Each structure stands twice: as structure tokens, then as C-alpha cells.
Amino acid sequence: MSPEPEIIAESRFIRLVREGHWEYAERPHITGIVGMVAVTEEGKLLLVEQYRVPVKAPVIELPAGLVGDTPEFAGEPKEEAARRELLEETGYAAREMTFLCEGPPSAGMTGEVMTLYLARGLRREGAGGGDHTEEITVHEIPLAQVHPWLESRRRRGAMVDMRIYTALYFLLCVLEP
Numbered sequence: 001m002s003p004e005p006e007i008i009a010e011s012r013f014i015r016l017v018r019e020g021h022w023e024y025a026e027r028p029h030i031t032g033i034v035g036m037v038a039v040t041e042e043g044k045l046l047l048v049e050q051y052r053v054p055v056k057a058p059v060i061e062l063p064a065g066l067v068g069d070t071p072e073f074a075g076e077p078k079e080e081a082a083r084r085e086l087l088e089e090t091g092y093a094a095r096e097m098t099f100l101c102e103g104p105p106s107a108g109m110t111g112e113v114m115t116l117y118l119a120r121g122l123r124r125e126g127a128g129g130g131d132h133t134e135e136i137t138v139h140e141i142p143l144a145q146v147h148p149w150l151e152s153r154r155r156r157g158a159m160v161d162m163r164i165y166t167a168l169y170f171l172l173c174v175l176e177p
Contacts, residue, residue: 025110031075032067033112034082037100037167038092038119044140045167046090046122049158051135060139060153061161063089064114082117090138091128095121100170105163116163118170143171 008016008023015026038046052059065085068074073081079097087093098118105114130136141149146168150160 024108027066027069027110027112030066030069030112032078032081033064033105033114034067034078034085035062035064035114035116035163035167036082036086036094036097036119037116037170038063038086038090038094038122039143039171040092040122040140043143045143045146045171046092047139047141047164048089048128049137049139049153050130052159055159058158059161060150060158060164062116062163062167064163065089078115079117082115082119086119087125087128089128089130089134089136091124091126092119092122093125094119095123101166114163116166116170 003020005017005019008018010016010028013027013029015028017024017026036046040046046063047060048063049058049060051057063086065081065088067078067081068076073084076084079099082097083094096119098120100116100118102113102115104110105112128136128138139149146164150164154160
């Protein structure tokens with residue numbers, strides 16, 4: 001039988017937990033994380049960029065966000081959170097959200113689970129850029145140019161979130177064989 005988890009420290013957005021010999025982080029007010037693989041009708045992959053303090057660099061990422069992270073969104077379904085976050089971060093609304101996969105982004109550090117969706121039938125409805133606490137730049141990259149574009153950004157100091165390569169796997173190997 002496992003020992004009861006012990007809360008080591010807790011702040012507004014994060015909790016540190018010890019369970020046996022494991023120490024890990026939790027976000028106490030979320031029910032999941034969603035990420036979106038969003039490609040426009042013109043064949044452009046939507047990526048976002050923002051400075052991430054923990055890695056001290058700008059990071060190129062898939063649009064993503066937290067599920068149920070505020071009282072206003074408590075109990076919201078993951079697909080609804082995906083639609084909300086896509087619009088907030090990129091300014092695009094999706095006609096269709098299709099489940100792709102689900103798994104832990106950092107299983108040795110946190111118990112979070114991310115659900116990845118394919119967003120189709122995109123239409124621009126706003127500027128994007130995130131909420132009042134975020135400074136997000138939206139990039140629309142033609143699929144044929146994603147790899148050289150990412151390498152160019154990496155050489156200039158940006159970091160690339162590895163989930164982008166998961167997105168490309170689904171786009172190039174699974175959905176379009």
C-alpha cells in the first residue's frame with residue numbers, strides 16, 4: 001500500500017507533493033491540459049510563441065491551455081476548453097475538434113495529462129495573443145516550411161516544444177498517409 005501523499009509546499013497555482021520517495025508538482029485547480037494541432041485551409045500550421053521564465057527563453061509551442069483553471073471554467077469539458085484556448089491564443093475558431101491522443105507531458109515531474117486535438121474548419125474571429133496575463137505571438141507556417149522555420153528560430157535562441165513534432169507526426173503520417 002502506498003503512503004498518503006504529503007503536501008510539501010503550496011502556492012496559488014502549484015503544489016509540491018511527496019509520495020513515498022517521489023516528489024512531484026501538481027496544479028491544484030485544473031482538470032487537464034489541452035493542445036491543438038490547428039492547420040488553416042491554406043495549409044498553414046498555427047504555432048504560438050511566448051517567453052517562458054523557467055527556461056529563460058522564448059518557446060515555440062502548439063496552442064494549448066489549462067482545463068477548468070478558474071471558477072468560471074470549473075467542470076468544463078476538454079473539447080470546450082480546447083476551443084476556448086485556440087480562440088484566445090490564436091484568434092481562430094474551429095468548426096471541428098477531433099481527439100488525437102492523450103498522455104503525460106512530463107511524467108517524472110507532474111501528474112498532468114495533456115489531450116491533443118486536431119482543429120479543423122478554422123476561421124479567424126479575433127487577433128489572438130492570449131489573455132491579459134500573456135504576451136503570445138501567433139505564427140502561421142506553411143506545412144512544407146515548418147522544419148526549416150523551426151530550425152531558423154532555434155538558431156536565433158528560441159526553444160521548440162517537442163509536442164510540435166508529435167503534431168507533425170499526426171499530420172504527415174497518420175491523417176495524410
